[in-house]
Amino acid sequence: MKSMKPEYILAHEWIGLEVEVVYSPNQYEVGLKGIVINETMNTLTLRTEEGYKIVAKRGRTFKVRFKGYVLRVKGDLIAFRPEERIKRGLMLIKKAKGWW
Amino acid sequence: MKGLPPSLRKRKRYIAFHLIAEDRVSKVDLSRALLDELLSLFGEWGADEVWLEYFDGELGIVGCYHASLEKVKVAITLMSRVGEVKVNPVVLGVSGTIKRCKKKYLEVLKGASSANGL
Amino acid sequence: MQIDFLRFTPDKEFLKCLGFENAVVFAENGDLEGYENHSYVKGEIIRPENPEDLRKKLRKVSRKSVVGVESNSISINREAVTRRRVDVILDSVGRRIDYVTVKLAAEKDVVIEVCLSKFLLTKGARRMRLLRETEELLRLIKKFDTPFVITSGASNIYEIRSARQLRDFFSFLGAEIKKAEKHAEILFRKFADANFIMNGLEIEERP
Numbered sequence: 258m259k260s261m262k263p264e265y266i267l268a269h270e271w272i273g274l275e276v277e278v279v280y281s282p283n284q285y286e287v288g289l290k291g292i293v294i295n296e297t298m299n300t301l302t303l304r305t306e307e308g309y310k311i312v313a314k315r316g317r318t319f320k321v322r323f324k325g326y327v328l329r330v331k332g333d334l335i336a337f338r339p340e341e342r343i344k345r346g347l348m349l350i351k352k353a354k355g356w357w
Numbered sequence: 358m359k360g361l362p363p364s365l366r367k368r369k370r371y372i373a374f375h376l377i378a379e380d381r382v383s384k385v386d387l388s389r390a391l392l393d394e395l396l397s398l399f400g401e402w403g404a405d406e407v408w409l410e411y412f413d414g415e416l417g418i419v420g421c422y423h424a425s426l427e428k429v430k431v432a433i434t435l436m437s438r439v440g441e442v443k444v445n446p447v448v449l450g451v452s453g454t455i456k457r458c459k460k461k462y463l464e465v466l467k468g469a470s471s472a473n474g475l
Numbered sequence: 476m477q478i479d480f481l482r483f484t485p486d487k488e489f490l491k492c493l494g495f496e497n498a499v500v501f502a503e504n505g506d507l508e509g510y511e512n513h514s515y516v517k518g519e520i521i522r523p524e525n526p527e528d529l530r531k532k533l534r535k536v537s538r539k540s541v542v543g544v545e546s547n548s549i550s551i552n553r554e555a556v557t558r559r560r561v562d563v564i565l566d567s568v569g570r571r572i573d574y575v576t577v578k579l580a581a582e583k584d585v586v587i588e589v590c591l592s593k594f595l596l597t598k599g600a601r602r603m604r605l606l607r608e609t610e611e612l613l614r615l616i617k618k619f620d621t622p623f624v625i626t627s628g629a630s631n632i633y634e635i636r637s638a639r640q641l642r643d644f645f646s647f648l649g650a651e652i653k654k655a656e657k658h659a660e661i662l663f664r665k666f667a668d669a670n671f672i673m674n675g676l677e678i679e680e681r682p
Contacts, residue, residue, distance in 0.1 A: 263672065325681070325682025326682060362574075392600050
């Protein structure tokens with residue numbers, strides 16, 4: 258199935274996925290781990306052990322578990338409204354993978 | 358570069374000059390001599406594209422980019438020979454377009470040699 | 476990590492001394508001494524005579540190599556930028572690129588190579604013209620944020636230069652060195668590292 262490939266994370270639904278912040282310009286955000294509860298154009302809401310935390314997408318790097326893979330994703334690549342991220346994500350994947 | 362929009366196009370300047378020489382000089386020789394002079398003075402680094410726009414053996418127009426205008430004027434002034442021929446280039450003036458350059462400087466000198474006594 | 480684009484296969488230790496961790500070696504149809512056994516990333520040069528030729532040769536290219544197009548014609552270079560399979564527009568003494576191509580390359584994510592060897596092979600008025608043209612190209616690249624790389628473009632041991640020298644020379648012409656190094660590394664990792672998918676997306680663990 259095409260969507261088993263790891264790069265499809267960019268177009269996939271993030272709500273429900275386990276995510277950790279591995280880099281952020283805000284040092285207090287680094288290490289935040291949780292499940293994505295909500296997604297907006299610029300933010301992800303995580304349910305962590307300490308409660309709900311809203312983290313911006315741009316400028317941060319996330320570690321996410323997806324289809325058995327653990328991926329490092331830069332937030333800038335997913336900084337779109339969830340509805341349009343499906344299309345944008347596919348475009349980014351097409352651009353990176355060339356014609357294969 | 359081809360196809361640049363007007364804001365990115367390099368601005369050109371046209372220098373009108375009168376060449377006093379002891380013998381006829383060809384367009385090609387003059388062009389080559391000017392480039393050599395420029396290269397010798399400023400080297401590959403300091404020089405920029407320079408070309409001979411018009412030359413009739415006596416009067417001519419040199420075209421260059423506005424950034425290297427001063428350097429080209431110096432090079433023209435310092436040119437003392439074209440091949441074997443001793444020359445004396447006199448700069449008449451600078452203009453932004455070929456048409457204006459011809460009108461302002463080349464007509465004046467042509468007119469000067471006859472009735473005005475210049 | 477410093478990466479160079481070469482047209483021959485030098486000793487790896489020698490490259491390391493010059494400051495390059497690795498290199499992409501380009502050859503046409505794989506005919507280059509020692510092409511099969513080296514440990515560099517393979518690249519294939521395409522020198523098309525016309526757009527049809529370009530399309531034909533692109534079909535034969537291997538998936539795993541970096542694809543570079545080398546041509547003196549403005550229209551062929553412009554066509555090459557629109558092709559998805561093309562990764563780099565290689566640099567040579569007679570290469571001509573126009574404003575539209577630079578703009579397109581920024582959108583299509585095609586790398587433009589700016590090499591040093593063309594300056595070593597010319598002198599005088601020709602080299603002066605090359606210097607000014609390269610300055611202008613770098614200005615456009617900066618304006619459109621086109622991906623580009625700074626390389627030696629060496630075809631033999633005498634054209635190669637150290638990473639430091641390349642950096643100093645091209646920064647003098649007005650190139651943004653840090654960006655060029657980043658783009659070279661991205662292109663290299665795309666082909667050399669199996670866990671690197673694109674800039675900002677990497678695999679840490681596989682199932």
